[in-house]
Amino acid sequence: MTSYTDKAGRPIVVVTGMGMMTSLGQGKQDNWAKLTAGQSGIHRITRFPVDTLKTTIAGTVDYLPGGRRSAPDLSEELAALAAEEAISEAGIGTGGRFPGPLFCAVPPIELEWPQRRILAREAAPNGPVSYDDLLRAAEVNDHSDWHERFVYGSIADHLADRFGTQGQPISLSTACASGNTSIQLAVEAIRRGECDAALSIATDGSVTAEALIRFSLLSALSAHNENPAGASRPFAKNRDGFIIAEGAGALVLESLEHAVARGARVLGVVEGVGEMADSFHRTRSSPDAKPVIGCMRNALADAGVSPDEVDYINAHGTSTPENDRMEFTGMSAVFGERLGSIPVSSNKSMIGHTLTAAGAIEAVVSLLTIQNGRIPPTINYEIPDPAIPLDVVPNVARDAQVTRVMSNSFGFGGQNVCLILTAAPV
Amino acid sequence: MSDRRPPSRREVWITGVGLVSSFGEGLDAHWAALAQDPAPVREEAAFAPYVVHPLARIEFDRQIPKKGDQRQMEPWQRIGTYAAGLALDSAGIKGDKDILGRTDMVVAAGGGERDQSVDGSILSEIENQPNPDVYLSERLQADLRPTLFLAQLSNLLAGNISIVHGVTGSSRTFMGEESSGVDAVRIGWSRIAAGTSEIALVGGAYNAERRDMLLLFALRHLAMHAPWSPVLAEANGVPSGSAGAFLVLESAEHARARGATPIAKLSGVWSDRARRSADGEIEAVLEGLIAKAGPLGEGTAVLSGACGAPIPTRAEVAVLAKTGLPVRSVTDRVGHSLEAQFPVALALAALTVSHGRLFGPLAGESVEKPFDGPLSRAIVTGVGHWRGEGLALVERAD
The missing domain is CATH 3.40.47.10 (Thiolase/Chalcone synthase)
Structure with a gap:
């Protein structure tokens, strides 16, 4: 008889539905075909003028009908499309009622320039515009729908209505590790026995001029503008920053027992999750990589497996000089000499860095890698960095039997979360 | 099985x-x-x-x-x-x-x-620009720290x-x-x-x-x-x-x-979400949360995080009045601190429970009644200004 509990006696948590949106396209099928073909979704920005900007390329999602929208509007739409795909694959719930809570990673949200400009015009002050003028315009006119749109909770709230999830949804951020945290919270809730199923979503549709400039001012972005598809170069010697991008990932998580009882098809297992915060610096990881090493080891320990049992690493691999070096240092410590023979690839070489959404998208890709026995490549790997010798699955996808993946996510603010994902139990 | x-x-x-x-x-x-x-x-x-x-x-x-x-x-x-x-x-x-x-x-x-000074300065000039979006990018690059x-x-x-x-x-x-x-x-x-x-x-x-x-x-x-x-x-x-x-x-x-002593016990925390599309939904959700805290007898007070937004606060007041428990408003003392409001209310609940008595009522606050008895327990309420209901139970550690 199949056991419904893991080595530690906790309920086994499985994935029964997945959805994703990236600049490459809508849905798993389209994305998987393009990711394994080594295609890039990075392009020149058309959403706003780039004349004076240092970085003029991104992985924005521009193919949805309906024209220009606010960051929370786009983020919500991406999330909804990914979640619809995941829920429909899982075949879970009836009548718009999802039988569990929602954990939703969302990007930074605030009133945007179009709204500020409308308020300033309405106030029509005789002198310089101040926030007092904006306040006066807000009081005199009715913009109450902007309040709801620009509070942090409304993306998750609207998704909770749409999919009928239970209870108060949790909106969260651990910066670029957010996607993994959204999965971690669901895994923990199921293990605690609080619920049998949960919906994890991570979304980011926040590429505005100001967002791009903010990252640019921190010198985090690539300026390889001339060839957008070739700009994101994780682990390559000529990498110079990440490519800001948009997307969403969604996963339906359930206890194995619940999935089996309702006859659901199990796509994979979230075997372990580890985290460890870094107190070194606001944007930089500790150079000795200790927190990242601790995070990876915590994930392996949570899964109850040894480093030797990992077949493939879906890297954080942002293409910034510092992250990729630090991630290598961390992996070297954890995997030792064996690291050279473990394939390690970065989806960000093709879809850019989807920030808040990255962890969830990469978890979906990791499970697709296991399902299909094919590892998506790290593209744009033309000049290896001798300081970080890795098998990055350079430029071309590779067929390989993969049963266990480590998926890494690290973020500003010292955030580190790693997942261990495995094939469905037989 | x-x-x-x-x-x-x-x-x-x-x-x-x-x-x-x-x-x-x-x-x-x-x-x-x-x-x-x-x-x-x-x-x-x-x-x-x-x-x-x-x-x-x-x-x-x-x-x-x-x-x-x-x-x-x-x-x-x-x-x-x-x-x-x-x-x-x-x-x-x-x-x-x-x-x-x-x-x-x-x-x-x-x-x-x-x-806010950068925002104000940009807003003062942007409508006079031939290309406002280009101007915005130029200014943000030059002016943002x-x-x-x-x-x-x-x-x-x-x-x-x-x-x-x-x-x-x-x-x-x-x-x-x-x-x-x-x-x-x-x-x-x-x-x-x-x-x-x-x-x-x-x-x-x-x-x-x-x-x-x-x-x-x-x-x-x-x-x-x-x-x-x-x-x-x-x-x-x-x-x-x-x-x-x-x-x-x-x-x-x-x-x-490690030889540490408790200020109070945190005996439970619950959250829920009323859709707030019809009358009575907040009341029903809040009553459900109070029921989860179990029987609340003598020696229990309510530390309310009510924010002052008319619809949710009136609903909360109606529910709290029905409990018959002594109520104290956190917002009336220190204001409403949005994300921090529930932790602030919880801190004050732990404080008052640790003293074993409730601080006095505020003049003009009709729902607040005097309570001089020993205090062993407090429930903390958090009803969001537009969404989200929550409750915690704090108990005296003896």
């Missing part, structure tokens, strides 16, 4: 509280202020026409010794990092690398503060607490206004109760003295205009208050092993 083990539940203690508000800093200062003169400290001129409860004067150096760290933060982060330091001091774990390296952190946070972004990211309050105080067990940030404060405490509590965490730092911080956040409330006509009025009696707007509150939650075993 199921092989799931029944969930076990461990006792969770509050072993540290860090609190800053318009009343000052620390539990003693708050107890003194509540006992003496419960009238709130308020500012009605600086942000006219709005009422704001300003942060008391704080020497940030005392918890954030490096000026360089302080410069990297905007006020909301300084308030939170300071309150977190107070909580760690209160729990006796400040600087204890072993424990801090295992401490799980859950922070409730909103967004960062904008550079590179590190401002780090003072705006929600998760960078937690990041600053890791850097300044060395809390690194784990770090999670929840957003979503008032409900983020409820769920930050709930997740920290749940993990300890379930035995997957031994010690946690949970809480949040809010700077009310900023027009960009007043603007968010004003868009829905919810910011309280002067003159100030008590929210349970009138509920005619949200009186924003600057505050930060962090609590150290700990398993009883872990606390006993």
